[in-house]
Amino acid sequence: MTTPQPLQLRRRATGGETEIELSLDVPSDLEYVGPAVELIADELPGGPLSPRRIRFNFRTAFAEALANAIAYGNRRDPGRVVRVRVEVARDAVRLHVTDEGNGFDPAGVPDPTLPERLEREDGRGLFVLRSLVDQVAFNQKGNSVCLTLRAG
C-alpha cells in the first residue's frame, strides 16, 4: 500500500427494524481488508450478535467477501472502490458488499472439499462464506453479496 488513506466510517440511525446503518468505501487494495474488518467489527458489540460470533463468524465472513470483491470483482483497480453497508437490526446483522466489476456466477464455483481440489491453494472463499453465515444472497449480476447473520 503506497499511499494509505484512512477509512471513513459513516453511521446513520435509521429507526424502524434496522436500528443503525454503517457504511464504508474501501479502496481496491487487499491491505485494507484487515483494517476495514476491525473498523466495522468494533461497532457491533451490544448488538444482536454474541461476542464469539462477532470475533469469528462476522470477521472471517466479512474478510472473505471484501477480499473477493477487491481481488476478483474490482481486480485491484485503484480507480474502483468496494462499497460496504451494514444494517444492524434487532434480529440480525446484514452485510452488503458491492464491487464495480462484471459479476460472476456463484453456481460455477467448484466444491473445494473434493479430494482432487483439497490441496489447491485457492478456491475456498465462497465455501467458507457459506459455512459461516446464515444466508448468502448475490444480486443477479453477481457483483453484490448480502450476508445475513441472525441474532445469537
Place this chain on the structure above:
Amino acid sequence: MSFSLKKDKHGVVVVGVDGQLIVGNRQDLKQKVLDTLEGGGKKFVIDFTKTGYIDSSGLGVLVSLSKKIREQGGDLRLCGLNEDLQTLFELTKLDTLFAIARTPEEALAAF
C-alpha cells in the same frame, strides 16, 4: 497482527500467529517460513493459540507451505486451534491434510 518464529532445543521452528492470518498478511508468513526452510529448518509448528480468525487465503497459504515443506523432506504441524478454528478446518476438510495437535507441547512431542 504479527508472526514470531523461534527454534526449540531440538531445532523445531515454532511460528506464533498473533491476531489473524488473512489475505493482507499471509505473504509475510509464507516468506518467513520459506526463508527458514531455505536456511535448513525442516520441522515446523504453527501455533494459533493467539489467533482470532483465519480466512480462506490464510488456509491456502498453510496448504501451500505444507506442500513445500514436505517436498524438502520436512514436516509441518498445527496447534492451538480454538473451537471455531477447528470447525473451519473440519468444514473445509483440511483437518485431513494437516497433523493438528491441541497444544504446542503436544505438537513438539509428536516429532
